[in-house]
Each structure stands twice: as structure tokens, then as C-alpha cells.
Amino acid sequence: MNKVDPLPLSGDAMHRTPSSVGEGPPRQKRALPGPGDWILSTLSTLVLAFVLWRVLSWAVVNGVFGTTPQSCSDATGACWSVIRARWRIILFGLYPMEEQWRSAIASVIAVCTLALACMPRMWSAARMVPVWLGGYLLFLLFIHGGVFGLDVVTSSRWGGLTLTLLIYITVIAFGLPVAIGLALLRQSRYPVFRHLTAFIVDVTRSLPLLTILFSATVIIPLMLPHVLQGDKLVRSLVGFTFFFACYQSEIVRGGLQAVGRGQVEASQALGMSYWHTTSLITLPQAFRIAMPATINQFVITFKETSLVIIVGLFDLMASAQAAYHSGEWSAYHTEVYVFVALIYFIGSFSLSKYGKYVEKRFQTLR
Template structure:
């Protein structure tokens, strides 16, 4: 559950997990679906998570990112990957459908190039290779470079999902909006994107599920998320007898999160289909 996090400070990691879960649940409640409320929930939750995990303030002992692990690290990587990758995916999708050929073709080359690479190679490049090409002041911590690589991979796939949703919107609707004198951003924000996201919802939920399970790949660059922490646990003499129980417990955690996400996706589909009628 806590990976390499110091034993005497593990209560902070537990509270950080609760913070992420509460933040996610509140984001799924329709009453919070306004820009100001969502920003308040995510801003407060992210700040509280970082303070609890990092410490160094309010009398909390400092714990470096290299000691983060377990469920808290898994949730952190997943949430930040989606938080960074989703807006980036929308930008890439809009750029790919640009009327300027050099923009659309360059964006398409970037998307297809990222999608043609396995995630492990991208994580390894951002964690190990990239520091050799960057100045010291621009390198940052390895964890954040890994998150950026994961977000780039997520955005490349999600951009194609969003673009597919846009193609499902009848062209006449955007033409009608242009005839009414609506600006480009008004057409995108009020006509195109809402319908595109509804069309792309099933594939989007599937992409979120895949991204949550792919957090286990960060073990390749030295991070002990929940699955790697389980491997390390039953590798010790104290837990060697219980490897089946360890994997069953980890499987249960993955099942709870992924099944809940899938059921929420089904709820959104029902809600949107009611809106159509």
C-alpha cells in the first residue's frame, strides 16, 4: 500500500490516497460540473496531496519523490497523466483538423509517431535518456519527467478518439454556426466539442481504464507503485508464504477502481442519451 514511504509517516500516504479518491468522486458529481467548482476541487486536492506526500511544511517531515510508492503513487501518476494529457489531446485533435496543411500534417506526424512507440520506451527515454539532452536546470525530478512521458502517450491516443468524435458531428451544424456569426472558439466550445465528447465517451472511458492499468509500467524506471511494492513485499522472508494473497489483494484494488470507472462511464452514457431524447 505504501511502497518505500517511511513507516512512521505512512499515515500521510494513506490520507493522500483518500484525498485523491474524494477529489475524483466530487468531480464525478454533476453539481460540481462548473469551471469554478472543478478548479476549486482539483486545486485544493492537488495542493493537499502534494503537501501530505512531500512534507517540509506545517511540521511535516520532508519525503522526496524517490521514496513515494504504493497506491498513493499509482493514483498520483494516473490522475496527473489524465489531467495533463486530456487538454493536450484536445489541442492535438484541433490542430490535426486545421485547414493549414503544414499544421495538420505536422500534428498528424507527431501523433502517429508517439502511437507507434511502446509506452515502456517512452518512459525509459523521459526518465533516463532525456536528462543527457537537457541542461541541469531544466531536467526536474525523474517522477515528473515520467508523468510527462505518460501524458504525451495518453494524449496521442486520446487525440484520435476526440477527432473521431468530431467527425461524427454533422458538418452542417458547424456551417450553421458560422452562418450565425459565431466565432471559431464559440463553434468549438459550444457546438463541436460537447457533441464530440459525447460521441467519444465509450472509447474515452476505455482509454482511462487502460491508463490506470499502465501505471504498473513505471517499475521499469525504478518506481515502486502498488504492483511493484507487492512484488517487493512477497520477496522478503516475512511475506514469502503469502504471494497468492498479495496478488489477490492487488487485483482487488485494480478491480474496484476499474469497475467503478466503467460503471461511471455507463452512468454518463445513460445521462447523455436521456438528454438526446
């Protein structure tokens, strides 16, 4: 057998340390900003400062905060007098003036119900159901009346921010359970349920929300007797809720599919039933996985409540239009829409910050 001589090694290779053998290419040092970067940053800062100053000058420095249209006749900035004079119709719509305290209390109840439902200690069916049910019943008690000496106010008089909050909490409270049911049926072992649910969800998701609302308020009553037609607000809520449930069901189904199959098999080996496995193992993990998409859907739904104006409901956007449609305030529609946009921004921003909080909490619990 021929003897194989070892390969000769250079001096550098002989003195190379083991830690340097597997090193990749040297990391590039972070380059210092050049003159072009400084110029671009300076110009961007100046433009941003100019825009911010123009906005502050229009809204605050030159803004007018009187109570009459005459105080805004010579104004060069925003006329916030329209908000001071017309805030009631923006927030409460056509609700009777002497009963608007009930609409205000109902709005506070809706916000408090949402806040309680967002608390981690309430994340169980035994606590969540009483919170939503109690808050919803109290809301309807104050806004509708008919008990405890409160005058009855029909749904045709409801409007403004109160109606927007009613639509939102109704869609969320009833849409989430329906979404969970649709997601579970979509994964059923029975082909009939699985395919039928898939067909219903796909058809609903292929239609715009405006089509759903228009069908619920205009087309469906034409096919039903007068006794079964119901209230226009109720029909809109049913259509909006089912539309939300179909979208949310796909989010929940994605979370269910991300749960490891081994955990389900382990629970079956321990003798756990399907419902125990679903409620204690798969659904909690699915919601944890799908929480970012769920919060995003909540934000989208909150902004989509403005679409009910198309079917004649007097929501926040419709109230805003009514606030400046009077002759003396018709020139100050920009201020009204800025005020309404601020309300939508506060709601959407709060939901986004809550989603970030929940995401960090889940990362801590891992």
C-alpha cells in the same frame, strides 16, 4: 385500340385482407431447448459451482487470518496473514512509517477529487478546474510536506497505492487538455499545424508505453545538462501524460468528425466565433459521442500505471513484490497478488460502471 382484359383473381386473392399483402415470411417460433442444451447448461453450472467452491474454500473456509508466518505453516488455504503484516508497505511503499498518515490522507484526497470530477454538476470549466487544481495541490501538500510544520518527504520515498493514484490523476488531469489541443490542431485549416500534429501523434502512438517511459527516464537525461534533467518521477509523468494525450486526441478527433457540419455552418451564420463554436457546440457533442471510448481509455490508463515499475518507480506492483520478498513471507506471493488484483479490479470496475451511467444519462438527455 384493343381492350385489355383484367387478370383473373383466385378466390384466395379476392378475399385476402390488405394487411396481409405486404407480410414477409412467417416468423420462426423460438425453439425449446433440447436435451443437448440441458446437458450443456447443467455441466456448465456444475463446473462453475465447483470452481467457485474451490476458490471460496481456498480464500475463506481454509484461509488463515493470523499475524505471524507460523500461523500459516499448516494452512491448506490462503495465508492472509501476509496482508495483515505487510499491508503498510503495499499501500504506502517506502514512505516513512511515522508519516504514513499523510500518505493515507493524500490517497483519500485523490479518490475524492476523482469522485467530484465525475459528478455531472461539475462538468464545466468553471468548476472542473478548481476541483482538479485544489485536489492536486492538497495531494502534493500532504505527500511532500515542507509547509505547516510537515517534514519534507522526497519523491524517491513515495510509493504503493499512493504513487499509483498520483500517476493516474496526473495523467488524466493534464492529458485531457493536451488531447483536446492536439485534436483541434489536427483539424486546423493551417497545413503546417495539421501535418506536424499528425506526425507527432502518429509517431507517439506507434511506440509502446515502455519505450516512452524508458526514453523519458534514461535516454533524455543523457542529452540534457544536470540542471535540466529534473526528477525521474516528473520525467515519467511527462512521458506518460503525452502518451495518453496522443491516444485520447484520436478519440476526441473522431467525436469532432461525427458532429454534423451543418451545426458549425449554422453557428457561423449566427456570427459566433471559432472558439465559441468549439467550446459551446462541437466539443460538448464530440465528448458525448466519444464518451464510451474515453472511459475505456481511462480504464486502460489505470492498469497501465503498473508499467512504471520497469523504470524503477515504487508503485503498487513494486510494493507488492517488496511485501513478499522478505524471507518469512516469500512463499505467499499468490495472496499478495490477489490482494493487488482486487485493488485494480475495484478501480477498473468502478470506472466501467461510471461509463455505463454516463452513457444512460446522455441517452436520457437526447
